[in-house]
Amino acid sequence: MLRSGTVIRLHELQASGKSIREITRETGHSRNTIRKYLRADGIPEPRSRKKRSSKLDPFKSVLDQYLAKGIFNCEVLLRLLKDRGYTGSITIIKDYVKPHRPPKQAPAVQRYETKAGHQAQVDWKICEYIDLNGEVRKIAVFAMVLGYSRAMYIEFTKRCDIHSFLRCMMNALDYFGGVPKTMLTDQMKTVILGMGDDRKPKWHPLFEDFAAAIGMVPKVCRVRRPQTKGKVERSVQFVEQNFMPGRQFTDLGDLNRQARQWCDEQNRRIHGTTGERPIDRLEQEMFGSLPPAERLAKYRFEPRKASRDGFVSYDGVRYGVPWRFSGREVKVREVNGFVEIFYEKQLIARHEKQYRSRTLVMCENQYTNLSTAQGYAYPKPQGIQVPSQDVEVRPLDVYERLMEVGA
Incomplete structure (x- = not known):
């Protein structure tokens, strides 16, 4: 069958006065073909061919019964039809089943709307x-999304451990201005150590203590059911696909400053689901009050051990401490852009937060009097030499009595 453009060309050649023979010589088509298209009104419809019989024809009614029962696996259908005497191939079965096969679909779920706070x-x-x-x-990147208002908070970290998680949690709650009644998470190893025989989660003791201290009930969603916490799932995908691509930053601190600004912008936009701005709905959230800072202070500390040369490693940066605390167990916390190092309850060093890995930050007077003390924080036990006249002179009978007691 000739294309419509070719048919138009034939009519144009005829209109220009050329004969069938000239058109045949110019186009290469046979005379009969050219005459057929020139005589037809428009493009001739193709003749319908007589449908050939198929080995599947006698079994189509049976095949329809299997399809009605939800059996669409062609391997299974081939086996079932062969039991009934079918001798054809699987190819014609696939061709027959294809238009009847239902589209793939995920099971429907009920939408769950969260109450304020x-x-x-x-x-x-x-x-x-x-x-x-x-x-x-x-x-x-840590992400928290409030179920009712859809307000979002994100924070980038170098680690996914429990201490980073608690620090991000406290920063997020401070950003939102309160504590929601429950917190939903998947079975992340950061806070869940495993599942007990009763199928209840074994929470990390530090996180469990933290949740109790702020008055929040932790809950875990079902395994392989990410739609249970779909709000934060979509948010982290949005961060990966919208915030990060092409983002330029100098270090982790700069990245988090941009992330905070981005959260402010997103929370002021109309949300596609609620039709309202998250920042407006945030005012309707009925939060519990934030605990006093003193109660949360202990959750910001991380244990570390100072090296022999007087440095404490934190997020890939070595921060100096006075040499007298070398080799000792200390506690580190990050507050308002500073890294503070404590020995017991004493603040022994405070440094501005650095973000470039392997940076070495010295402490003021870090090695003062180190040489004089020969590297020891406490003096070695030593005897004391005194002048000879200061030595007590005892009579000889004193030593004789001591000998008798020993005997």
Whole structure:
């Protein structure tokens, strides 16, 4: 069958006065073909061919019964039809079944709307960036989304451990201005150590203590049911696909400053589901009050051990402490852009937070009097030499009595 453009060309050649023979010579089509298209009104419809019989024809009624029962696996259908005497191939079965096969679909779920102040959803996400050397690096982002208002908070960290999680939690609650009744998470290893025989989660003791201290009930969603916490799932995907692509930053501190500004912008936009701004609905959230800072202070500390040369490692940076605390167990916390190091309850060093890995930050007077003390924080036990006249002179009978007692 000739294309419509070719048919138009034939009519144009005829209109120009050319004969059938000339058109045949110019186009290469046979005379009969040219005459057929020139005589037809428009493009001739193709003749319908007589449908050939198929080996499947006698079995189509039986096949329809199997399809009605939800059997669409062609391997299974081939076996069932062969039991009934079918001798054809599986190909014609596939061709027959294809238009009857239902589309793939996920099971329907009921939408769940959260009451104001009732729930927060949290999750981790691993994003990627290109460092100064052109290498691809990974970085973790913590995300919390409030179920009612859809207000969002994100924070990037170098680690996904329990201490980073608690620090991000406290920063998020401070950002929102209160504590929701429940917190929903998946079975992240950061806060869940495993499942007990009663199928209840074994929470990390530090997180369990933290949740009790702020008055929040932790809950875990079902395994392989990410839609249970779909609000935060969509948010972390939004961070990966919307916030990170092409984002330029100098260090982790700069990245988090941009992340905070981005959260402010997103929370002031109309949400696609609620049709309202999250920041407006945030005012309707009925939160519990934030605990006093003194109650939360202990959850900001991380245990560390000072090295022999007087440094404490934190997020890949070595911060100096006075040499007298070398080799001792200390506690580190990050507050308002500063890293504070404590020995018991004593603040022994305070440094501005650094973000470049392997940076060495000295402490003021870190090694003062180190040489004089020969590296020891406490003097070695030593005897004392005194002048000879200061030595007590005892009579000889004193020593004889001591000998008798020994005997």
